[in-house]
Amino acid sequence: MTNAPLPKKIDPRKLAERGVRIEGEAGISQFPNLASMLADEQGKVTVDLQFENDELRIRTIKGCAGGKVNMTCQRCLEPVEITVEANFNLAIAPTEEHAKTLPKYYDPLIVEGEELQLLSMVEEELILSLPIVPYHDDCSVQMSYGDEAAADAATDSDKTNPFSVLASLKADKQ
Template identity: 30%
Template sequence: MDPWRAVDSRLVLVGRLPLSSLPRLRGSLVEATGDARFRLAFFRDEAQRALLRCEVVATLKLRCQRCLEALDHKVSTDTLLALVLSVDEERHLPEPYDPLPVSNEPIRPGDLIEDELLLALPQIPMHEPTLCVRQLPDVDVARMQSGEASPFRVLAELKRRG
């Protein structure tokens, strides 16, 4: 779609996109099942900047890096993108806007939705500690603070000997 024409006509796209149709995202998922619900609204602000509000909601099936079991990661994004033609325009954007570099080439709404989902992926997906199959060992904090169980105590002893 032509982003400039979409802005001028105040186009709003609402729908669902199967997660299985997003090739860059699929590699991060345990299962590419379900849909991403989206709303893309093109408009101009009071300064006549071309904008896109991109809202995406989905549940992504990721692999917990603690127990290696499947994990449902809920994503809900609401991003305000300013369509920019140059780096100079990008530098002068006010705070709430993120830049979306565009040219006179058409853009693909599916790519925008996939980008939002990729940006919402956690760096290290993990269940909450109380929900994870693999429990973390209990640590006696008082013993660690007293130095009784400190790994540095062994190093200090080696330093004294050597």
Template identity: 45%
Template sequence: MSNQAFPAKINPRKWAEKGSSWTGDLPLSHFTRLVESLQGSAGVVKVSMEFDVDEERIRFVRGDLHAQVEMTCQRCLESVKLAVESNFSLGIVWHDEAAANLPSHYDPLIVSDEFVEMLPVLEDELIISLPLVPLHEDCEVKTEYGEAVEEVLDERPASNPFDVLTQLKLKK
């Protein structure tokens, strides 16, 4: 599958007027701020974005982002693989005041210059889509050993489940 090169810096208003779009994969490692919250930067972000002008003559970009990321489970502190998805709809405006007047189905994309770097825009959408507290759906430490184990884990962030068992036995 061949991608056209990612349009890193574009004139979003021209893109909207032409009804242009872009679909492709970007390496997760390009999203450096996002990667700070992750356990690794392997993988890709699937990007689809379409620019257009609506009936009210508002220029907008609408898109979808999908990525598989690894974060730290906040219960067992092991790695957890999560799917991150974002669907966004951004009204392209020149300044704050225009942003306030956008219909509520748009979030504002304030572009006070002629051009905009799209990667940070997509990155912001991904960052707000990350779970605040990443957890395994069925975290074994919790389901098997209950709350007492969580206290021990809080004291010993790097411990494995066997250390925890030993500690519980010592406490009795």
């Protein structure tokens, strides 16, 4: 399958037995959980996955998915374009117990039934690749935590001390 629309459901075991490669694109709107974390639904995700059996006869999924998405800059609150990319090195396992026996260089993908929601799998990996705090590299609003503390200290010194009255009473007693 090349450059066709991505299938919604696949049987990863059969695809691995046949050595199938899936390439295609999907709009951000097809990934509802990912879209909820973005500033808008503009953009596309390109997917390239190779299903195969490795030398140990383990069914694997290798490849990548990525694209450009718009997130909200946490400095200026304007949209910022972020490049997201997820790399796949998965081994298909039918159960949690079987997943524990897989070689450590694979990430286990537990597929209990015959079918797998392809877009959901890709979406989860893309979400994990999003930055925790997106921002423009050249954002004009750049206040670090140290600057914020200095600004707070400056405003505190401008305020009158509520205990200054007590100091004057103490001075009157002496």
